[in-house]
Amino acid sequence: MWSKKLLLLLVLPLLLNYGSSAQQVFTLQQAIDTAIANYGIIKAKANYTAASKELVSQARREYLPNFNIGAQQDYGTINGQNGPLYGFGGLSAASAGPSLDQQNWNAAFGALYLTNINWDFFAFGRAKEKIKTAVAAATQNDKDWQQEIFKHKIKVAATYLNLVAAHQLTRSYLDNLNRADTIRHIVRTRVLNGLIAGVDSSQANAEYSSAKIALTKAKDFEQEQSNLLAQLMGIAPQDLILDTSYVARIPIIPVTPEVLDNHPLLQYYKSRIALSDEQSRYYKTLYYPAFSLVGLLQTRGSGFGNNYMQNQHDFTQSYWDGVKPTRSNYLFGVGVTWNISQPFRISKQVKSQTFISKGLENEYELADQQIHAQLALADVKIKNALDNYNEVPVQVKAASDAYLQKSVLYRNGLTNLVDVTQSLYALIRAQTDRDIAYSNVWQALLLKAAAAGDFSIFEK
Incomplete structure (x- = not known):
């Protein structure tokens, strides 16, 4: 008997450790790393970048002589014959021999x-400019890849926060369902004892059904966010245990630098302008002889x-x-x-490329304006989210006290079911506001990181 108890004491810690390892928390950083490694667009742009780097090597080798x-x-x-001959398209024989007076075989x-x-x-720098153009194209593809990674980090983080908030909302609605079920049992007991009218039982059943519908909708939203997160990570949909610390605390809001030149999106637009300018310089080298x-x-x-x-x-x-x-x-x-008519043709191509560069500069200016506006909006959203966060505890405590008071009064026959139901509505609304308020602070900080072009603002 004692040997069995001793064996159980030895095995129990192992079972507990196994259960804890099987239920490992899937952190936001793991989600981001998985997404960057698996997402198709990011892998595609990585290959495009690698291909453009190979074209740089190819452009350098083009300067080598043809052998x-x-x-x-x-x-x-x-058989030969005196007379002129020009081989259009190379479709002529190169037979050479005497011009005889007749054909022979x-x-x-x-x-x-x-x-x-x-x-x-x-060739007046033609090969050099071609290499520079290939380098600029490789740089553009690399910047495009980097800004895609940055955008995807923002998407994954936003979806992860939405999923955490959805999970907390599901828990709140589950608590609401349990409260509605408790009220339903109290009402049923009082009706069976003839203390209240039977219509209260029907109303309690209706509130219980409403709470079940609200819980189902919350689960549906949670499943949608979970499926979307799986898509962004490039994995099959599955149940994940998330890091819920985001709804238990708020982040420290850092000071954002005013200079946004290193923003990945602006860097990408700059690389497009640089490539267009290099193409224009390369076209100009075609004016000259070789x-x-x-x-x-x-x-x-x-x-x-x-x-x-x-x-x-x-x-x-x-x-x-x-x-x-x-x-x-x-x-x-x-x-x-030297094709002396070449400059007349190429000049229009150079002018066209100049207009393209100006258009790309206009797109850069628009992107810069939008980013600054987004940064200002992020600061406003952070302030509003913090204000709501500070008000939420007051709302939840008041709603909890009101529900407790009404439920106790109802058990003692001192109030009606309508008052209890109203206090129940106020409590679930307060809990929902609480869950959303915590998430909104993190979402506002994520918006600030996106506007500043620095994901470390959110990571830290």
Whole structure:
């Protein structure tokens, strides 16, 4: 007997520890970390940023010279003809031979081996500006990714607070249901004892049903917020045990800096302007010519002999004799290429890009105005939320005292059910205001963090 009791004492702490670990609280920071790791839009913009960084490397490598190698082995005739020829689209043969007085069908193998280097070594900063444009595009994508993370943190935090408030509202409405049930049992007992009229029982039943409906609506809202939070975190909907300390205390309200240049949204708008300006500078480099350096090494082989013009039998159809390299040439050169009509076309593109930059600056100014207005609104909301928070305890205490008084009077037959019901309404309204007041202070602080562009204002 004593051994069983001793075994139970040893096992009980383990069971309690298991239960506490299974019911671990899911904190707001965990929700934010999960959302940033799983949410599809954030992962997509991270990939876009990585792709744009690769394009920067690609732009840097474009300045390298073109190095081409080629080899071909052919079999065909070499009839030539005096006259002009231009190969539109490359759709012409490059057969070369004597201009004979008639067609013949002598054919042999031939080959061409080619190495070519072509390098635009100077184009008035065109390659440099192209690299800068690619860097600006990568910066824009990175800023877009960062401001998306910031916005998502705000969304997750707001939904988490809404879910905590909804959970507390559900508890308040559950307490209200229990009070309505208690009143219903008291009324039923008094009716059965003939102390009051039966109509009170019907009214009590109606109030109990109303309390059940209100509780169901509160649960429905809580489930909606839970589902929305799961969507924002990129996980399947599930029951979570939340950190309810947000409805037990209020935060310390920090002083917000006046300078908002580091706001993620403003940084993103600035990166768009910078990219547009870089594109305009790159387009301007297309006004000017490009200086090129070329180098070529060519080796040819042919089954036709060097006396073929006088003797059309001087050829062989041997494959190796035809493709074996026998003649080589090399070439080095410097050239300049300039389409003089290009500036007339590009000038309009530059002007168009200038207007785009001005439009982006207008969008930046609008965003800056909206953020400052939102910051002022956040300060007002914080003040109002704190005022309500300070009034709520008075309201809840008064409503609780009134309900206690009316319920005691009703048990002793000194008041009617209508007075009790009215005090019940006042109490649930006070408790609802209490739950919302705590949440509103945190929501107002979150709005301030969003307006200031600094999530640490809320985190701290």
